[in-house]
Amino acid sequence: MENLIQVKNLIHIYSDNGSGKKYGIKDVTFSVEKGEFIILAGKNGSGKTTLLRHLNGLLLPTSGEVLISGINIQKNIVEIRKKVGMVFQDADSQIVGETVFDEVAFGLENLKFPRKLINEKVESTLELLSLIQLADRNPATLSGGEKRKLAIAGILVMEPDVILFDEPFSNLDYPGASNLLSLITRLNKNGITIIIATHEIEKVIDRATRMVIMDNGHIKKDGTPAELVKITEQYGIREPCSSKLNLGIMSWIN
Numbered sequence: 001m002e003n004l005i006q007v008k009n010l011i012h013i014y015s016d017n018g019s020g021k022k023y024g025i026k027d028v029t030f031s032v033e034k035g036e037f038i039i040l041a042g043k044n045g046s047g048k049t050t051l052l053r054h055l056n057g058l059l060l061p062t063s064g065e066v067l068i069s070g071i072n073i074q075k076n077i078v079e080i081r082k083k084v085g086m087v088f089q090d091a092d093s094q095i096v097g098e099t100v101f102d103e104v105a106f107g108l109e110n111l112k113f114p115r116k117l118i119n120e121k122v123e124s125t126l127e128l129l130s131l132i133q134l135a136d137r138n139p140a141t142l143s144g145g146e147k148r149k150l151a152i153a154g155i156l157v158m159e160p161d162v163i164l165f166d167e168p169f170s171n172l173d174y175p176g177a178s179n180l181l182s183l184i185t186r187l188n189k190n191g192i193t194i195i196i197a198t199h200e201i202e203k204v205i206d207r208a209t210r211m212v213i214m215d216n217g218h219i220k221k222d223g224t225p226a227e228l229v230k231i232t233e234q235y236g237i238r239e240p241c242s243s244k245l246n247l248g249i250m251s252w253i254n
């Protein structure tokens, strides 16, 4: 296995308009290997989003460092953003294009890919996510679930090694959530490393190879879902029903 991400003694302090220091992350050290499927679990305010934002350089460390394939993020932020994509919790904040097609083409255009190649890649990605019939729509007019798929399309088209998802299932209905779960599973089977930050572990726990539990800016536990599922409630994370009923870890999809 290859060490894809290394986080060393990461501390992040948000400056808080003179009202004192506000720690987002206190001291985090961990690494991620290629192909893992990780749940980053923790209650509200535990530091999940702050940590994810460091993994693709949206935030820079107050101290400590983040390495991707052995290279410090700050050395080559453009290259890192191609390798590590992030799907935000609020899809609106990510949308910049005037049409669905333009939105997905945006990253490739920035990298000055030839037009023909851009069109081919965008079309195949829209096909893959069943968004092709929406290609000419204004992203602002899409539903919440369609916007989240669009955000994923914009990342997939860049062929990343890692995708970070911040609460990807919030506001999705049952078919929307199960389609997304199937898609994320397929991406992981194709070799993309997945990290999902969430305080609701029930939907993804049977897919994950590893669970990292954060609390108060620290990583408190790091192990397999089977090892940790019974202790999640100490950290404000609801234990899945199947585990409560002593039926083990079960798939959330029928």
Ligand SMILES: Nc1ncnc2c1ncn2[C@@H]1O[C@H](COP(=O)(O)OP(=O)(O)OP(=O)(O)O)[C@@H](O)[C@H]1O
Pocket (backbone or CB within 6 Å): 014, 015, 016, 022, 023, 024, 025, 042, 043, 044, 045, 046, 047, 048, 049, 050, 051, 199
């Ligand atoms: N821009 C900011 N300025 C000041 N403090 C912040 C900022 N963003 C986050 N924090 C603080 O950092 C800590 C970690 O926040 P973070 O958003 O990483 O938590 P989270 O685990 O993602 O929570 P949630 O489940 O609510 O999304 C919290 O105490 C939060 O109040």
Ligand SMILES: [Mg+2]
Pocket (backbone or CB within 6 Å): 048, 049, 050, 166
């Ligand atoms: Mg968050």
